[in-house]
Amino acid sequence: MRPAGKGPLDSLYFDYPNFSARHVPEHDGIATTHPVAIVGAGPIGMTAALVLARYGVRSVLLERKDTFNDGSRAICIARPSMHILERIGAVAPFAKKALGWRFGRSYYRGEQIFRLEMPHPAGEKYLPMYNLQQQYIEQFLHDSVSACDLIDMRWQSELTGIACGADGVSLDICSPAGDYRLDARYVLAADGARSAVRSMLGLRLKGENYEGKYVIADIRMDHDFPTERRAFFEPSGNPGGTVLIHKQPDDIWRVDYQLREGESEEEALREENIRARVGAILADIGHTKPWELEWWSIYSANTLCLDDYRHGRVCFIGDAAHIVPIFGVRGLNNGLADADNIGWKLALVLSSKADEKLLDSYSPERRGATLDVFANATKSTRFMTPPTRGWRLAREAALSLSLKHEFPRGLANPRQMQPYTYSDSPLTPYVNRDADFACGPLSGGASANAKLADGTHLLDRAGDGMTAILFCDGSPDAGQAALLRQLGELDKRFVSLVICCRGCESKAGAIADGDGEIAGLFGAQPGTLYLLRPDLYIAGRWKTIVPDEILKTAGVCLGRPTP
Amino acid sequence: MSPMPFEDLEAAYETLATAIDSAGAEREALFLTRLALVLGHKLGDIASFRNAVSTALEGLEQGHPFDAAEQENSSPS
Numbered sequence: 198m199r200p201a202g203k204g205p206l207d208s209l210y211f212d213y214p215n216f217s218a219r220h221v222p223e224h225d226g227i228a229t230t231h232p233v234a235i236v237g238a239g240p241i242g243m244t245a246a247l248v249l250a251r252y253g254v255r256s257v258l259l260e261r262k263d264t265f266n267d268g269s270r271a272i273c274i275a276r277p278s279m280h281i282l283e284r285i286g287a288v289a290p291f292a293k294k295a296l297g298w299r300f301g302r303s304y305y306r307g308e309q310i311f312r313l314e315m316p317h318p319a320g321e322k323y324l325p326m327y328n329l330q331q332q333y334i335e336q337f338l339h340d341s342v343s344a345c346d347l348i349d350m351r352w353q354s355e356l357t358g359i360a361c362g363a364d365g366v367s368l369d370i371c372s373p374a375g376d377y378r379l380d381a382r383y384v385l386a387a388d389g390a391r392s393a394v395r396s397m398l399g400l401r402l403k404g405e406n407y408e409g410k411y412v413i414a415d416i417r418m419d420h421d422f423p424t425e426r427r428a429f430f431e432p433s434g435n436p437g438g439t440v441l442i443h444k445q446p447d448d449i450w451r452v453d454y455q456l457r458e459g460e461s462e463e464e465a466l467r468e469e470n471i472r473a474r475v476g477a478i479l480a481d482i483g484h485t486k487p488w489e490l491e492w493w494s495i496y497s498a499n500t501l502c503l504d505d506y507r508h509g510r511v512c513f514i515g516d517a518a519h520i521v522p523i524f525g526v527r528g529l530n531n532g533l534a535d536a537d538n539i540g541w542k543l544a545l546v547l548s549s550k551a552d553e554k555l556l557d558s559y560s561p562e563r564r565g566a567t568l569d570v571f572a573n574a575t576k577s578t579r580f581m582t583p584p585t586r587g588w589r590l591a592r593e594a595a596l597s598l599s600l601k602h603e604f605p606r607g608l609a610n611p612r613q614m615q616p617y618t619y620s621d622s623p624l625t626p627y628v629n630r631d632a633d634f635a636c637g638p639l640s641g642g643a644s645a646n647a648k649l650a651d652g653t654h655l656l657d658r659a660g661d662g663m664t665a666i667l668f669c670d671g672s673p674d675a676g677q678a679a680l681l682r683q684l685g686e687l688d689k690r691f692v693s694l695v696i697c698c699r700g701c702e703s704k705a706g707a708i709a710d711g712d713g714e715i716a717g718l719f720g721a722q723p724g725t726l727y728l729l730r731p732d733l734y735i736a737g738r739w740k741t742i743v744p745d746e747i748l749k750t751a752g753v754c755l756g757r758p759t760p
Numbered sequence: 761m762s763p764m765p766f767e768d769l770e771a772a773y774e775t776l777a778t779a780i781d782s783a784g785a786e787r788e789a790l791f792l793t794r795l796a797l798v799l800g801h802k803l804g805d806i807a808s809f810r811n812a813v814s815t816a817l818e819g820l821e822q823g824h825p826f827d828a829a830e831q832e833n834s835s836p837s
Binding site: 579588598600601 | 763764766769773774777778779780781782785788815816818819820
């Protein structure tokens with residue numbers, strides 16, 4: 198919602214473009230079967246199209262609306278998402294515009310009780326979190342989409358029907374340029390929390406709804422405070438309700454405040470009430486200068502997801518598959534991980550003769566990530582919006598004790614999003630090899646990163662396909678060289694990164710690790726090999742190479758299981 | 761006496777919240793008093809118990825969100 202007299206796109210800082218409907222080949226009766234149709238061009242749909250394009254796969258991107266999101270909804274981009282944006286060639290404007298951060302503060306009755314400090318290992322390229330309004334996220338992704346010949350972007354194109362067949366899916370599209378039928382081999386449903394694809398297929402999200410309601414308001418003000426997450430429990434500016442404050446670019450600030458129990462939603466959303474509450478909250482944090490109201494909305498926490506994210510040739514990504522509580526910034530970030538995960542797998546199926554069975558790993562991996570999010574987010578949500586008297590009393594006890602005592606302070610930790618570890622995935626067949634390592638990233642986990650002598654990062658050199666990181670003395674020995682050759686034969690995009698261990702003379706093309714920092718990070722010794730999937734998750738790791746297991750793991754990840 | 765690891769403290773927090781709900785609003789004071797007595801007995805040390813009691817008493821005067829009705833009337837709307 199926006200202030201009286203303003204239209205839904207009348208923003209203080211963002212000029213909304215208007216995209217018209219286009220004449221498309223289907224209008225002339227030219228029937229092509231598109232490899233992939235993506236329904237919904239929000240951040241998740243656009244990212245999926247760009248991941249597919251990176252592997253040379255064409256897609257049609259269908260969007261019902263004629264412009265970007267009417268308000269800023271998601272604002273936090275986590276480090277793993279920056280890596281996804283980097284690998285689809287879109288990260289530059291994000292890194293330039295977004296506000297990076299890693300700290301936060303929680304207050305109880307005006308006193309600071311918890312200092313959030315997100316881990317930031319020295320080898321990492323990106324900060325743990327970046328704040329950026331969703332309109333910019335969409336605009337920057339759309340700039341990449343527009344520059345890409347492999348993506349056929351169709352605005353004002355609404356899905357009105359869907360028919361799933363054995364070899365493909367037919368979509369009925371309604372557009373001001375004329376209605377038509379569109380055929381695709383696969384469909385990605387990225388059409389959000391109220392997914393039309395989901396309801397047309399008769400599928401339902403299952404899970405829990407939480408009672409507590411939050412108003413989300415964006416304001417513009419000249420306010421001097423670093424980019425940190427601030428949480429206020431029992432603040433005098435919003436008695437009985439929690440407040441969250443985040444900084445965004447362009448002097449825009451996000452103020453989230455919890456409504457009191459039994460408060461009328463309709464009343465709370467009236468402009469004069471929004472202004473009064475936000476004004477009281479700002480007075481509480483010492484902001485006495487003027488401020489302007491940009492946009493507001495209401496939110497209640499849900500943990501809802503589909504039983505299966507794949508329905509034949511239709512895969513659900515982002516909010517169409519799962520709705521998670523906002524506390525911990527997991528909505529957008531998990532959606533981007535979905536898009537990346539299905540993107541590389543579907544591209545392999547469509548372009549490299551991978552068996553369709555590879556797609557079977559999508560739902561267990563990403564639904565597993567959702568369930569893990571639910572477990573964490575349920576804890577944060579119970580703290581942010583205690584559902585019953587018991588939870589309210591327990592929180593009050595913990596917070597009031599936190600004023601003078603250290604021990605309960607961790608309970609106020611917001612548990613910000615961490616990447617999920619796919620250790621139960623069929624693509625991670627040798628997790629037992631983790632037992633040979635004292636440290637380093639786990640099988641199925643996101644790879645660690647390291648800063649190299651020339652200022653670049655280790656993962657900058659990872660390939661588009663499988664990547665092996667081999668630690669060795671000098672050059673690979675005959676057995677290691679033969680294995681790397683076989684991996685190259687299995688995957689034409691295969692890249693090997695050879696790390697020269699401590700004390701070894703650096704060979705051409707190899708990465709020097711004179712001080713042993715990279716080996717330390719990976720818990721490696723000469724002979725250790727890490728195998729990375731295209732999404733930079735670890736498919737497996739071996740203290741010393743076991744060629745059969747490594748080749749089998751690569752085969753499984755490439756959709757070519759050995760008989 | 762060694763302090764509880766954080767994961768256990770978190771589990772204790774959740775167990776306590778759920779147990780207060782099981783006791784019900786009318787009996788929660790009795791339940792919490794019984795709980796304190798049981799814990800004091802397990803602790804087996806009157807000095808530590810008195811210490812815990814004064815830690816829990818300290819700062820109580822700040823008020824309580826459970827007189828929510830009063831606060832709601834005086835808050836900005």
